[in-house]
Amino acid sequence: MERAIVLAASAIGAGLAMIAGLGPGIGEGIAVSKALEAIGRQPECKGTVTSTMLLGCAVAESTGIYSLVIALILIYANPLVNLL
Numbered sequence: 001m002e003r004a005i006v007l008a009a010s011a012i013g014a015g016l017a018m019i020a021g022l023g024p025g026i027g028e029g030i031a032v033s034k035a036l037e038a039i040g041r042q043p044e045c046k047g048t049v050t051s052t053m054l055l056g057c058a059v060a061e062s063t064g065i066y067s068l069v070i071a072l073i074l075i076y077a078n079p080l081v082n083l084l
Contacts, residue, residue, distance in 0.1 A: 006080050014074040020067035024060045031056055 035053040039046050073079075 002084050003081060006084065007078070010074045010078050010080065014071035017067045017071040017074070021064045024064040027060045028057045031060070 031053055035049050038049045
C-alpha cells in the first residue's frame with residue numbers, strides 16, 4: 001500500500017512538474033514577437049536583436065528542460081521507492 005501511495009504521489013508530482021513547461025513556451029513566444037517588432041522598426045539592428053533573443057530563449061528553455069528531467073526522474077528512477 002505504501003508503495004502505491006508513493007508511486008501515485010510521484011505521478012502527480014511529475015504531472016505538476018510538466019506544467020512548468022508552459023511558462024517557457026509562453027515567454028519565448030512573447031520574446032520572439034517583441035524581437036520581430038524591434039526588427040520591423042529598426043532593420044539595421046537585426047543581428048543584435050536576434051542574438052540577444054536567442055540567448056534569452058535558451059535561458060528560458062532551460063527551466064522547461066529542468067522540469068522535464070525532474071518528471072522523468074520521478075517516473076522512471078524514483079528515489080523515494082527505495083526508502084520503503
